[in-house]
Amino acid sequence: MERKSIFNFIIILVFAVLLIGLLNLDILQGAKFRRLSDSNSIRLISQSGARGNILDRNGEVIVDSKISYDVMILPEDLSQVDYVLNRISRILGTQTTQLKAAFKKNFVSSSVPVTVASNIDLKKAILLGEFRAEEPTIIVTPKPLRHYPHGALAAHVVGYVNQIDRWRLTKLEDYGYKTKDIVGFGGLEEKYDYYLRQEEGGLCVEVNHRGKFMRVLGFQAPSNGKDIQLTLDLKIQKIVEDSMDGKKGSAILMDPQSGQIIALASYPNFNPAVFVNNRTNLISGLLNNPDAPLINRAISSSYPLASVFKVVVASAALELKKINTSTSFLCQGSTMVGARKFSCWDTHGAQDIFGAIAHSCDIFFYKSGLLVGAQNIHDYALKLGLGRNVGFELPYETSGFIPSPLWRKLNKFQNWFAGDTANLAIGQGDCLVTPLQATNMMAAFANGGFLTSPYIVKAVGGVDLSAKKKKLIPVNFKKSTFNTVISGLRKVVTDATGTGSDLSSLAVTVAGKTGTAQVSRNATHAWFVGFFPFDKPKFVICIFLENGGPGHAASVVAKQIIEAMNNQGLI
DSSP, rough: OOHHHHHHHHHHHHHHHHHHHHIIIIIIIIHHHHHHHHHHHHHOOOOOOOOOEEEEEOOEEEEEHHHHHHEEESSSSGGGGGHHHHHHHHHHHHOOHHHHHHHHHHOTTTSSOEEEEEEEEEHHHHHHHHHHOOOOOEEEEEEEEEEEETTTTTTHOOOOOEEEHHHHHHHGGGGTOOOOOOOESSSSHHHHHHHHHHHHHHEEEETTOOOEEEEEEEOOOOOOOOOOOEEEEEEHHHHHHHTTTTEEEEEEEEETTTOOOEEEEEEOOOOTTHHHTTTTHHHHHHOOOOOOOSSOOSOOOOBBGGGGGHHHHHHHHOOOOOOOOOOEEEEESEEETEEEEEESSOOOOOEEEHHHHHHTTTTHHHHHHHHHHHHHHHHHHTTTTTTOOOOOOOOOOOOOOOOOOIIIIIIIIIOOOOOHHHHHTOOOOOOOOOOOHHHHHHHHHHHEEEOOOOOOOOTTTTEEOHHHHHEEEEEOOOOOHHHHHHHHHHHHHHSSSSSGGGGGGGSSSOEEEEEEEEESSSSSEEEEEEEESSSSEEEEEEEEEEEOSHHHHHHHHHHHHHHHHHHHOOO
16 A cells, blocks of 8 residues: 555656646746747748859860759648649650659658759740749759860869869868769869858748748849859861860960960860769769769870970970080890880981980980989989979879989888889889879970979959969070970971971971870870970970870871961960
8 A cells, every 4th residue: 555655656757757747838938939839930941142153364265154944832731742742744745754753762751842843944934934933842943063165175174063072071161061962073063162162042931830831031142153254266276176076185375485284185175064964874874884974084094105305304404404405326126225125116216415315216315314323314304394293273183203322222221223223214113293293394305494384264254363373493404405305306396307306397396205105015195395386385295195106296286286276366
């Protein structure tokens, strides 16, 4: 009996506590929860502004945005959803099952608008707007989409946009980025996403406790992102890409006086529009393509520079007084370096430095390189901007690599031999350079002795940044060194047997250096790096053809580009 009394007391005590709690909720905190209830009846239907436009140096549009429309419904009465979706499907000309699948995928609660169709055109948006008078649960909102009026042109410069991935969200969520945001991937879209990014606005609507739409409370206009103007010239960019079509590699044109990139192309390329349109099959094809069309080969891949590297060895040998303009070496087709025979691609006879550059004589540079020494070759390569980042504005720039005896010892636990120096002297072995680095190196010879800081963004939000970005870094070689190498580069074109003699027929005077990089028994990369017009250089040009054959193939592409530019009055 005593136990039963205690149990009853406990029951009474529990009920008393619950009663007090209910009274507290209703009387003491009722006002608080009513306020919360009121706030919960407010819904924001977001509306996005447009990303900033990307323009060329003349203000021509490279990328802009066009307006499409999304269709949402307020599922306040779930029993009416099928009816509403059926009506929408007839207007849009789509399958009801497709809309139902979208509804199921995007449904959160009966008080949250659900997107059932995206990217519809203006005509259908108007028709749905008329139906909304009958069915107010339908919401049609404008949505700017990236638009590429020139298709794949300058794709690697621009990049593309897509829904944010987990990796980027982890990095950016502290800056206001959230799930399902559209952000830049690659190129300027990624590097300048902060400036290009728009701010959201939208409709503020009131719904009752059942989720039924009551009224519009207000509207906050979204704001657009900032426009970005580039140093690119669309006309020249098109000429370059037309000349590279069907090839693999990259092409760059740069102003050697300022470092402005006039054209930059990488092939194979891609059309950024496939990501906007969510063409799943095409996207999968791009991501799984063994030729890696999303890689910007101009800055993100590095290659043996081959005979173009002879410019470095020539400069070092002259600066260190290991050779002079009277120095001559006999080329008989091969030479012994230690116990190993090193061959030249031809038999050139006696060669001074001018002839050696013009004919790309390997024997001359084997011997010059051995006189200079591996460490000095490494150091002079770095002085000319090779093997290190130029600090370019596009993401995923790679540094390349210039080997040295110390690196070999520390990383491979191997000694450096004379044969390694001979290989390095002609740009082979472990020597790796990006096309942009090669372009910048040649700029120092075109402008009289200065490395530039290549850049491609001219203005952001109407603010011109050119003056801040133009940087000229003196190389500090003797004037005579530059003059000697430049004379050799000109002879590459003017000498009847020069490796770039194809360019001699142009109306525009050109200087430069070809290169053939041996990458396997049967495969070679082709290079041409030069500048024009010779007397007052306005452009440095770099053509790189991956597995494109001998250097001659790259000079042919360079010729096509220069000829087309001249015909169009662009030089």
